[in-house]
Amino acid sequence: MKYLISSVCLFVLFFQSRAQIGSVSGPSSSASSTFISDPLNNRPYYGNNSDIEGNTFFSSKWSAGSIKTANGIHYTNMTLKFDAFRNEVVFLINDSTFVFAEEIREFTLNTGSKNGGVAKFVKSNSVAGSLPPKYVLALAEGKISFYMHQKKNLVTTTGYNMADRKIIEDRNTYYIVQNGNSQSVSLNKKNLEEIIGAKWQEVNAYMEKNNLSAKSEAGWIEAINYFNTL
Structure with missing residues (x-):
């Protein structure tokens, strides 16, 4: 045993x-x-x-x-x-x-x-x-x-x-x-504005208030996350 x-x-x-x-x-x-x-x-x-x-x-x-x-x-x-x-x-x-x-x-x-x-x-x-x-x-x-x-x-x-x-x-x-x-994108303000479309003024104001750059990955993440809440 x-x-x-x-x-x-x-x-x-x-x-x-x-x-x-x-x-x-x-x-x-x-x-x-x-x-x-x-x-x-x-x-x-x-x-x-x-x-x-x-x-x-x-x-x-x-x-x-x-x-x-x-x-x-x-x-x-x-x-x-x-x-x-x-x-x-x-x-x-x-x-x-x-x-x-x-x-x-x-x-x-x-x-x-x-x-x-x-x-x-x-x-x-x-x-x-x-x-x-x-x-x-x-x-x-x-x-x-x-x-x-x-x-x-x-x-x-x-x-x-x-x-x-x-x-x-x-x-x-x-x-x-x-x-x-889907589309590939370069990170710049012109492309982000085209993607956001009619809500751009609101998103742009949010970015300026929070010092976000449209040339950076972090800026795009914050901008798109904000757009998705509108």
Whole structure:
């Protein structure tokens, strides 16, 4: 009997060491239940090649976050990163990194920065078919929605008598979705006025009162969020 109890305890410890425990809700589970995700059911994440310089991630730090799958399951209390170069959500279990096997529709990262510290990403084809086929960062959502696609480009530089260097460079593109239509935009006052339309005087007065710039991402976020309340 003592041997049997010891064997069961060892099995439980081994199983828990291969798993992550967190909250889950959705059509096939109760909101108060837990899930155990075996990393063997997901895909290992191999990271950067050693010869690539720069950061492929939206944030280099691990963040608490949540995931909603295409099947409507909501996983919370996870430890996540977003590899913007590979367009993959990476999660951590016992100091090992894995990629979700299920299709992800939406995820959040508690970064402590934008949008009150929570960065929300959505699969672009769930927003508008004309957006790039990647995840986009939701900066403002409502009658007018404002998204950013953080593109990570791999650039190779050459020099005389020097080895080639592979460098990751950021290039952000902004999109507006309004009445089901999407368009890429440059951040300036003329474009913002055209997008806001008939409510521009009210929005412009709000921006002037709060010293908001139409050339900045933060200014556009505040202006569009204000418009969405009118």
